[in-house]
Amino acid sequence: MKVFLEQLLNGLTTGSFYALIALGYSMVYGVMKLINFAHGDLFTLGSYLGYTILVLGTAYTTSYLGLWGGMVVTMLIVATCLALVGTLLERIAYRPIYSSGRLPLVVSALGASIFLENSIMVIWGARPQAYISEVIPAKILNIAGLRISIIQIIILILSFILMSILYYVVQKTTFGAAIRACAIDRNTAALMGINIGTIIFFVFAVGPALGGMAGVLVGMYYRKITFIMGWNYGLKAFTATILGGIGNIPGAMLGGLLLGVLEMLGSVYISTAFKDVFVFLILILVLIFRPTGILGEKVAEKV
Amino acid sequence: MTTRDIINNIKQTVKTKQKWPIPVIITLFVFFPILINNSYIIDVAFFLGFYTLLGLSLNIVLGEVGLFDLGHMGFAAIGAYVTAILNTSFGISVVILLPVSAIAAGAFAYLVCSPVIHLRGDYLCIVTLGMGEIIRLTLVLNPFGITGGPNGVFGIDFPSIGTLFVVDNSIKFYYFIWIIVGFVVLALVRLQSSRIGRAWNCIREDEIAAESTGIDVRSYKLLAFVIGAALAGVAGNVYATKLMIVSPESFDFMESCLLFCIVLIGGMGSIPGIIIGAAAISLFPEIFRTFAQYRMLIFGAAMVLMMIFRPEGIWPRKRGAIELKSIMTKAGTENG
Amino acid sequence: MAKEKNVEIKNNNIDISIGKEEKTVLHAENLTKIFGGLTAVNKINMKVKQGQISSLIGPNGAGKTTVFNVVTGIYKADGGRVLFKGEDLAGNKPHQIIKKGIARTFQNIRLFSNMTCLENVMAGQHCRSQQGTWSAVLQTAGYKHEESVIRKNAENRLKQVGLWRFRDELAKNIAYGNQRMLEIGRALASNPDLLILDEPSSGLNDKESEDLIIFLNSLLKENLTILLIEHDMNVVMGISHWVTVMDEGKKIAEGLPEAVYSDPQVIEAYLGKEDEEEEY
Numbered sequence: 001m002k003v004f005l006e007q008l009l010n011g012l013t014t015g016s017f018y019a020l021i022a023l024g025y026s027m028v029y030g031v032m033k034l035i036n037f038a039h040g041d042l043f044t045l046g047s048y049l050g051y052t053i054l055v056l057g058t059a060y061t062t063s064y065l066g067l068w069g070g071m072v073v074t075m076l077i078v079a080t081c082l083a084l085v086g087t088l089l090e091r092i093a094y095r096p097i098y099s100s101g102r103l104p105l106v107v108s109a110l111g112a113s114i115f116l117e118n119s120i121m122v123i124w125g126a127r128p129q130a131y132i133s134e135v136i137p138a139k140i141l142n143i144a145g146l147r148i149s150i151i152q153i154i155i156l157i158l159s160f161i162l163m164s165i166l167y168y169v170v171q172k173t174t175f176g177a178a179i180r181a182c183a184i185d186r187n188t189a190a191l192m193g194i195n196i197g198t199i200i201f202f203v204f205a206v207g208p209a210l211g212g213m214a215g216v217l218v219g220m221y222y223r224k225i226t227f228i229m230g231w232n233y234g235l236k237a238f239t240a241t242i243l244g245g246i247g248n249i250p251g252a253m254l255g256g257l258l259l260g261v262l263e264m265l266g267s268v269y270i271s272t273a274f275k276d277v278f279v280f281l282i283l284i285l286v287l288i289f290r291p292t293g294i295l296g297e298k299v300a301e302k303v
Numbered sequence: 304m305t306t307r308d309i310i311n312n313i314k315q316t317v318k319t320k321q322k323w324p325i326p327v328i329i330t331l332f333v334f335f336p337i338l339i340n341n342s343y344i345i346d347v348a349f350f351l352g353f354y355t356l357l358g359l360s361l362n363i364v365l366g367e368v369g370l371f372d373l374g375h376m377g378f379a380a381i382g383a384y385v386t387a388i389l390n391t392s393f394g395i396s397v398v399i400l401l402p403v404s405a406i407a408a409g410a411f412a413y414l415v416c417s418p419v420i421h422l423r424g425d426y427l428c429i430v431t432l433g434m435g436e437i438i439r440l441t442l443v444l445n446p447f448g449i450t451g452g453p454n455g456v457f458g459i460d461f462p463s464i465g466t467l468f469v470v471d472n473s474i475k476f477y478y479f480i481w482i483i484v485g486f487v488v489l490a491l492v493r494l495q496s497s498r499i500g501r502a503w504n505c506i507r508e509d510e511i512a513a514e515s516t517g518i519d520v521r522s523y524k525l526l527a528f529v530i531g532a533a534l535a536g537v538a539g540n541v542y543a544t545k546l547m548i549v550s551p552e553s554f555d556f557m558e559s560c561l562l563f564c565i566v567l568i569g570g571m572g573s574i575p576g577i578i579i580g581a582a583a584i585s586l587f588p589e590i591f592r593t594f595a596q597y598r599m600l601i602f603g604a605a606m607v608l609m610m611i612f613r614p615e616g617i618w619p620r621k622r623g624a625i626e627l628k629s630i631m632t633k634a635g636t637e638n639g
Numbered sequence: 640m641a642k643e644k645n646v647e648i649k650n651n652n653i654d655i656s657i658g659k660e661e662k663t664v665l666h667a668e669n670l671t672k673i674f675g676g677l678t679a680v681n682k683i684n685m686k687v688k689q690g691q692i693s694s695l696i697g698p699n700g701a702g703k704t705t706v707f708n709v710v711t712g713i714y715k716a717d718g719g720r721v722l723f724k725g726e727d728l729a730g731n732k733p734h735q736i737i738k739k740g741i742a743r744t745f746q747n748i749r750l751f752s753n754m755t756c757l758e759n760v761m762a763g764q765h766c767r768s769q770q771g772t773w774s775a776v777l778q779t780a781g782y783k784h785e786e787s788v789i790r791k792n793a794e795n796r797l798k799q800v801g802l803w804r805f806r807d808e809l810a811k812n813i814a815y816g817n818q819r820m821l822e823i824g825r826a827l828a829s830n831p832d833l834l835i836l837d838e839p840s841s842g843l844n845d846k847e848s849e850d851l852i853i854f855l856n857s858l859l860k861e862n863l864t865i866l867l868i869e870h871d872m873n874v875v876m877g878i879s880h881w882v883t884v885m886d887e888g889k890k891i892a893e894g895l896p897e898a899v900y901s902d903p904q905v906i907e908a909y910l911g912k913e914d915e916e917e918e919y
Contacts, residue, residue: 035428092607097610102425103371103567103614104567106371108607108611110563111603113603114599114606115603117599235432239433242429273444274440277440280433283429284430284437287426494772497775497782497786498786499772501762502762502765504754504758505751505762505765508752508754509752512750513762514713515734516766517738517765517766517829518765530772
């Protein structure tokens with residue numbers, strides 16, 4: 001039982017990563033009907049930026065600001081940078097193509113993804129990098145007989161806070177209603193006076209920002225980062241998005257956490273090696289049997 | 304003259320229905336290896352043929368019917384591994400295995416696509432992507448020990464019929480692949496102008512209208528996938544016999560992505576366009592060999608730029624630049 | 640006055656049908672369709688008689704197109720059934736229904752925009768042909784013969800709807816009124832017994848509407864039965880043998896055109912909705 005609870009916690013931790021990344025996918029798809037393939041690479045970029053800020057200069061930042069200060073500052077800087085990159089990405093690679101249709105957008109998204117992934121490789125090198133231990137709170141606590149690392153607590157609490165804020169904004173504010181309106185019908189929303197430009201800016205800034213922060217957290221949790229990890233995380237986060245219901249913010253959160261737990265169950269009780277296959281199978285099964293996801297709704301097509 | 308001028312020139316000539324370019328092109332193809340006595344270049348020409356075949360196979364699914372398939376290399380992998388395993392374990396001739404690979408890939412496509420064929424554009428995209436990944440991962444994980452894991456399977460024979468007809472050097476492989484491509488092009492051109500091809504294009508234009516006009520949309524979509532997969536399986540077979548070794552990394556997502564680009568950059572549904580697209584894709588790494596590190600960077604940027612400035616492709620289908628907007632927005636939106 | 644002309648044509652139609660035994664081609668029995676919380680079609684009972692032009696009218700949102708969609712198999716009925724020539728259509732997909740002999744057009748024209756007009760009409764022949772992949776690739780004699788038959792029939796239909804000069808033009812490039820006729824041509828190419836037209840005169844000017852009326856009448860000579868959804872009262876009064884009126888999913892009136900026209904319930908349904916399509 002103890003082991004199960006610890007594993008559950010692990011599952012929720014990875015689930016939090018997926019959830020934070022999935023939010024970015026879901027928001028962008030909901031409003032723009034575009035699968036932002038580059039999103040996984042934005043997440044990777046976040047982790048590498050975090051690495052640069054925290055680790056280079058032999059942990060200068062941490063020695064100057066302390067462990068916690070370093071983390072906070074890093075998160076803020078990464079979030080801001082990623083928000084910037086995200087909006088730039090939209091401006092350069094997507095905006096000129098909206099009028100050309102869906103297929104060119106898919107290709108452009110793929111191209112942007114390839115470009116970002118390789119930029120990261122060019123800048124930081126092809127070998128994996130490591131978040132050194134000096135910059136990570138490394139204590140392992142013993143709560144009610146369970147071994148929990150402090151970093152796990154940080155991840156869970158931080159993710160919870162971020163998701164709660166986003167949930168509040170999207171579900172309880174007028175601006176959030178505008179976002180949800182755009183996700184349902186962008187053209188009509190525009191006709192109702194909603195400023196689409198602001199909404200687009202928001203989703204392309206906040207989504208990548210969350211993804212980038214997830215990147216920093218992943219770096220701190222696993223210690224090792226590679227430039228191709230965006231691919232794997234991205235696809236799994238997308239699975240989470242579909243699982244929860246695409247275009248649906250609470251759905252992305254739920255989907256992410258659920259996927260983390262399912263993946264953990266799969267790797268513990270079925271086979272660790274086939275873990276990834278298991279996740280993709282979930283993706284396909286969901287799309288076959290419940291394409292709208294757990295929290296999604298069917299939208300009828302008018303003939 | 305810029306490349307664009309040359310291309311436009313060729314286009315003009317073909318448009319004015321002068322038939323002479325085709326015999327000229329065929330003659331060029333036939334005498335190419337004799338004129339160029341460089342093994343390396345002939346190998347490149349082989350891979351041009353290989354990518355053309357793959358591009359043509361994806362074109363049926365993506366170009367003619369308009370289905371987003373981002374896992375197409377998975378079918379080629381099936382063909383390649385069926386050939387590799389049956390040849391090395393049971394000694395079956397690879398020439399016989401060519402239709403076997405085609406059937407295996409086609410059957411696999413039928414089984415795997417049937418449950419998901421109704422999904423609309425974006426979702427099908429992700430599902431095919433996932434399937435391609437599942438195939439690759441399964442090959443790496445070596446279930447029952449038959450796939451050789453990350454190292455793959457090696458020791459595949461050359462194609463041979465008896466002792467007379469043996470394909471064992473670059474020049475022979477060049478002719479081998481291009482003869483296959485020739486037959487495939489002939490078949491596809493005929494299909495394109497047939498009732499089947501029309502039905503496919505109708506589905507691409509408007510699924511609901513197609514269904515209401517008497518086209519069994521589900522069957523035709525599956526047919527496209529099966530034929531596309533079978534042809535990819537053939538390509539996989541030839542690849543296996545040429546390289547004598549198959550491994551999972553030759554069939555990863557990046558390759559499927561490249562195929563996608565070949566069809567799109569060449570011009571959806573356009574057979575001459577596919578050849579140009581295949582040329583662009585297979586020659587690209589060669590041209591940028593010196594910039595090895597920046598190669599993919601440039602490629603990614605090129606994809607984006609291409610979509611910004613010429614989304615209809617280099618040589619769009621002669622029916623008229625297919626306005627992707629009308630097709631593709633219908634493929635996925637709620638309001639048809 | 641325009642009305643007199645319509646009465647003239649109308650009288651001719653009535654002459655044709657009087658004294659003949661009329662078979663029921665289409666029979667909707669207690670047809671019901673529910674979308675989520677909305678009952679779009681509520682126990683509709685309707686008959687369409689052979690060789691006649693019947694109209695289904697009603698204010699916007701009455702459920703008329705939904706009835707069509709259930710008949711042609713796009714939606715599944717939630718209650719009741721549809722009988723075509725006595726056969727229950729339940730469980731059939733649209734491509735099977737057109738093969739049985741019901742062809743349709745759409746309210747918001749659905750042509751194959753990037754294909755030529757001729758190809759659009761050739762597509763209509765799909766259910767009347769059967770050559771498959773292998774015969775196409777091998778170019779068998781059977782295949783070549785069938786292709787020429789398809790082409791010939793399509794050419795004839797194209798000429799019949801007056802669009803022969805646009806045969807090689809992309810469907811999206813021709814004028815709106817011509818696009819409507821092209822869609823009808825495509826539907827006719829399947830040699831249907833019942834032609835279902837969803838607002839065929841929508842977007843047409845007066846002259847085009849008159850031409851449409853004459854054209855539809857000419858189709859009756861081919862032993863065709865026609866069912867229309869229409870908003871244009873000229874067309875409805877001008878050629879219908881029988882009119883059924885729907886409002887909010889229910890049938891509120893039916894009968895001969897003038898009877899329906901002066902039915903107080905019908906008037907209220909239209910005026911109450913402030914339907915500005917009402918030109919009279």
